[in-house]
Amino acid sequence: MVFKTMLYPSFSNPWWLAVRFAFSVVFGLKRSFRQDSIYFISKLRPPLQILGADCIPTSGPVLITMNHYYRPGFRAWWLALGINSLVPADISWIMAAAWTFPNQFLGELRTTITQNVFRRIAYVYSLTTMPPMPPRPHETLARALAVRKVLDLIRSQSRAGFPPIIGLAPEGGDNLSGTLAMPASGVGRFIYHLDRSGLIIHPVGAYEQDGVFIVHFGQPYHLSISDGLSPDQRDTHVRTVVMQRIAFLLPDRLRGEFDQSEITG
Numbered sequence: 001m002v003f004k005t006m007l008y009p010s011f012s013n014p015w016w017l018a019v020r021f022a023f024s025v026v027f028g029l030k031r032s033f034r035q036d037s038i039y040f041i042s043k044l045r046p047p048l049q050i051l052g053a054d055c056i057p058t059s060g061p062v063l064i065t066m067n068h069y070y071r072p073g074f075r076a077w078w079l080a081l082g083i084n085s086l087v088p089a090d091i092s093w094i095m096a097a098a099w100t101f102p103n104q105f106l107g108e109l110r111t112t113i114t115q116n117v118f119r120r121i122a123y124v125y126s127l128t129t130m131p132p133m134p135p136r137p138h139e140t141l142a143r144a145l146a147v148r149k150v151l152d153l154i155r156s157q158s159r160a161g162f163p164p165i166i167g168l169a170p171e172g173g174d175n176l177s178g179t180l181a182m183p184a185s186g187v188g189r190f191i192y193h194l195d196r197s198g199l200i201i202h203p204v205g206a207y208e209q210d211g212v213f214i215v216h217f218g219q220p221y222h223l224s225i226s227d228g229l230s231p232d233q234r235d236t237h238v239r240t241v242v243m244q245r246i247a248f249l250l251p252d253r254l255r256g257e258f259d260q261s262e263i264t265g
Contacts, residue, residue, distance in 0.1 A: 205249030
């Protein structure tokens with residue numbers, strides 16, 4: 001495992017803010033994810049380290065693609081908190097609609113509970129939920145509706161004069177090895193549609209190193225797709241390019257199958 005001998009930063013969770021957050025979730029009170037992000041990250045020790053600060057997006061239309069960094073004890077929400085504490089706008093994050101527990105005790109019940117909780121969290125922070133990865137056959141319609149909701153959000157915010165900033169972790173879940181993994185089939189097709197909708201892609205790598213939490217912003221880009229690719233080939237191409245761009249922002253130990261790979265487009 002890549003995290004065996006690492007030192008880790010201290011992530012603070014103030015009890016009083018946790019109580020206020022829980023109150024908001026229970027009673028459906030809106031909160032600013034950016035404001036909460038700034039507060040939580042201000043308590044991080046040692047402080048958050050920023051790389052590529054000149055590439056931080058200040059306005060949309062933007063698609064932020066980040067790695068789904070994992071180690072035991074690290075909570076994935078710190079990835080979004082770290083990024084949104086630096087971007088001067090509330091990011092419209094796409095989050096999993098539930099956690100799944102395949103072949104585990106009371107797995108279906110636990111999934112249902114997280115689905116209900118996550119739906120409330122999404123409302124509080126104006127997030128979009130999408131069925132969890134890997135895709136389950138009975139959620140095909142729900143996934144299509146979530147994609148349509150994101151595209152509708154982009155159009156409505158653009159018409160209102162507020163070009164959106166969308167946030168997405170293409171891997172969609174933890175890779176227990178701690179390294180990058182290829183996103184599930186279909187993710188490339190979704191990102192391709194967002195790119196064609198006018199969003200410029202901003203890659204971000206987030207990770208811990210030498211006891212410091214680091215957020216590394218990379219150069220923005222648009223996809224370059226060769227003519228003649230089938231839909232499946234295009235999906236694979238986009239997934240590969242997006243993960244290569246993220247891998248470039250990570251230390252070698254976290255790049256996984258994208259280690260030393262060249263960006264293809």
